[in-house]
Amino acid sequence: MATPSQLRQWAREVIDVEIEALQGLQQYIDDAFVAACELMQQCKGKVIVMGMGKSGHVGNKIAATLASTGTPSFFVHPGEASHGDLGMLTEGDVVLAISNSGEASEIMTLMPVIRRLGIPVIAMTGKPDSSMAKLAQVHLNIKVTKEACPLGLAPTSSTTATLVMGDALAVALLQAKGFTADDFALSHPGGALGRKLLLRVDELTHTGTQLPAVSESVTISEALLEVSAKGLGMTCVLDDDGHLSGIFTDGDLRRVLDARIDIHATAIGEVMTRNPITLADNLLAAEALKLMEEKKINGLVRVSPQGQPLGALNMMDMLKAGVL
Structure with missing residues (x-):
């Protein structure tokens, strides 16, 4: 032997x-x-x-x-x-x-x-x-x-x-x-390849009441309640007209705690991340995943041409959909 x-x-x-x-x-x-x-x-x-x-x-x-x-x-x-x-x-x-x-x-x-x-x-x-x-x-x-x-x-x-x-x-x-990748997707509509190549971000994002959102004036502690309730590890922050002015993520929270900022007295607008990276409606999920990996971020917001938040997703959504 x-x-x-x-x-x-x-x-x-x-x-x-x-x-x-x-x-x-x-x-x-x-x-x-x-x-x-x-x-x-x-x-x-x-x-x-x-x-x-x-x-x-x-x-x-x-x-x-x-x-x-x-x-x-x-x-x-x-x-x-x-x-x-x-x-x-x-x-x-x-x-x-x-x-x-x-x-x-x-x-x-x-x-x-x-x-x-x-x-x-x-x-x-x-x-x-x-x-x-x-x-x-x-x-x-x-x-x-x-x-x-x-x-x-x-x-x-x-x-x-x-x-x-x-x-x-x-x-x-x-x-x-x-x-192109789009041509390839047309001949691979099923299985993992289909999910990676055909799925678009608007099919994955959390919308409506599932979309985490708060106004700039709420306190950090109030914003954290929204983050916890929606389970995406982030929340959109809106201005008075309902446009996206920033986001607040788990990463932002760590920086706030390190700086010993009073989360009960400080408005979320003072510590949010301004001008966040956003998604367009027609973007493929695979493209969104690439963007998240390149920028080393775990969540993204989909916005309208006018800047209003339409939905949000995170890396877990990509994993569940089989894109990751």
Whole structure:
């Protein structure tokens, strides 16, 4: 039975081999890579990804990454394509065919039909002189010096290189198209990504009677009752016209106590934080979180264009909503 030290050593050797493989991949970001990007960017239909075995599993992920980053794409199994699924291909599509050997028979069987349909093919192989590479309009080289498998049989370094080349294509296209976080959110409406990218501050803020607010003239002790009652660790401070003139937070309270200020006789307007950072209605929750982290603050107030407080939120609200 292997010892713990042997297991760790073998694992480190795998990582070292795969890092070396990825460093070698840099040389293949060449004119062919540019040509593949241009072909996919000009595609009027969809990028159809194909691959058998491990290449197919990686191809599935590449297709999903392309689709979620602004390049419409889906995976077609070459074996199923020979039995009717090739009908999914239409004029204007581009095929991204993946095979480390470049000789996958299931894909080679499809090549004459794909060419007859006038659909351009990008081949991603580890052998530039392979049949697939020669038949494709563009060949992307993913050759690795060796597999991380000590037997040299299990696809390891080669599949990692394939995956990274696919990511390189997807991200290069994302940036070329000017794909934004809002665009990304439209294809990720569910789960944590959806919450982070679609949720806006107006959906999180405490409003109405839940909004902590006091006038400038009340004493600090009276303001603390409002802070405690609303449970946000802060309160808005309003002028006579109902506009936000400042806020008072737990941090302000610590400074007041350190200064030994009489909380029963001093007006909140004298110790509040003036000109606080505020939120606009259309701000994303993720943007508000970034602002809070950058400014090292735990609470924010949402205001109207006229400066009236509309709602407030704190870091706990971000946590509950899954944004944090």
